[in-house]
Amino acid sequence: MLALRWHGRRDIRLDIVDIPAVDRPIDVLLAVEACGICGTDIEEWREGPIAIPAEFVQGEAQRALVLGHEFCGRVIDAGRDAPFERGQLVAVEVNIPCGSCAACRDQRSNNCPSVVALGLQDNGGLAEFVVVPASSCIAVAESVDPRVLAFAEPLAVAVHAVSRINLQPRDSIAIFGAGAIGLLLALLFRNSGHSVTLVECLAARRELASQLGFHVIDTELAGQKRAEFDACFEATGNPSAISDAVDATRPGGSVVLLGVSTRDLGLSAWRLVEGELSLIASKSHTMKDFAEAVEALVSGAIDVSAFPLELFPLEDALLAFAGVMAQPDAYVKRMMVALPLMGTNG
Ligand SMILES: [Zn+2]
Ligand SMILES: [Zn+2]
Incomplete structure (x- = not known):
C-alpha cells in the first residue's frame, strides 16, 4: 500500500509498504477514507521530531512513521474481540492510552503517561490502510461524509479546551x-x-x-x-x-x-x-471529548461545510506539504487527503 512516512526533518516520503496485519483480537484494519493534514504535521516536517519519539530518529531500530492523526476509515478486517462489521465507517480517536493508570481510571486519558498518538508516535492515517484498536473507533451512519468526519480530531481539541x-x-x-x-x-x-x-x-x-x-x-x-x-x-x-x-x-x-x-x-x-x-x-482530548465531537459533526450541530478544503489524493500528499512551505501565509484552506473509493461496498 501507499503510505506517507516521516523519515526525518524535511524528509517525508511516499513509500510502498506492506498492508498492516490485524495481530491482536482487539484490533481492526481500516481502509482510510479521509485524513486531514494540520499544522502539527507541517511542524514535524519542518522542525521535527517534536512529538515524534527519539526511537524514530536514532539507534539501530530507526524506522519511518506513517503520519496522519485526523482520519476516519472503513472496517476491512476485525479481530475476534472487535465488535465491528466489515464495511462500517468509523471515526478514530488517535490517542491510545494505557487504560489502567491513575489518569486513565480518572477519565483523563490525555494525561496518561503512556499515551500513544497514532500519526505522531505510531503509524497513522496518511496511508491506504491502518490498524487501530477497536476501542478507539466510533461507528457512524453510512451517510456521513468522511471529509466531515475527519474534522472530529481537531474539533475534539476545541471541545477539550472549552471543558477546561x-x-x-x-x-x-x-x-x-x-x-x-x-x-x-x-x-x-x-x-x-x-x-x-x-x-x-x-x-x-x-x-x-x-x-x-x-x-x-x-x-x-x-x-x-x-x-x-x-x-x-x-x-x-x-x-x-x-x-x-x-x-x-x-x-x-x-x-x-x-x-x-x-x-x-x-x-x-x-x-x-x-x-x-x-x-x-489544554492538551489534546479524551475519548469523551472525541465522542462529543463526532456527535456534533454527525448531528450537524457543528457544520463544517463552509470550511474550504483542498483535497489531495494520497499519491499527491507531498504536494500539500510543499505548497505550505512555498507559501505559508497563503494557506487558509484545510488540506485533506481523501480516498473516496477505498473500501466502499465492503
Ligand atoms: Zn492535527
Ligand atoms: Zn494510562
Missing part, C-alpha cells in the same frame, strides 16, 4: 488564531451563545472568519485590548499572542493555552498575579 474552564453564559471570549482550531472553537461558542472575537494576523484567515460570520480583528489591534474579555483561548502558540491574550483578559479571568510551541513564554509571574489570572493549559 467553567464559563458563565454571559462571558465574553477572545480566540487568538483563526486557523481550523480557532474557527472550530468559535463555532462551539456560537452554539453556546457566547460573544466571541477572533484575533488573527493573516488577512486571508480574517477574511474567511468574517465570511463564516465571526467578529475578527487584526492582531495589531489586539494589543489595544486591555482587560476586555472574561476568557481568552490562545490557539497559536506564539509567545506574543500569549502576551496579548494575558493583557486582553479581565482581572480574575482565564487564559487557556492550546497552541503548541517550544518557545519560551517570556511572561513574568507578576503579570498573572496582578490580574489574578488563571493560566490553564
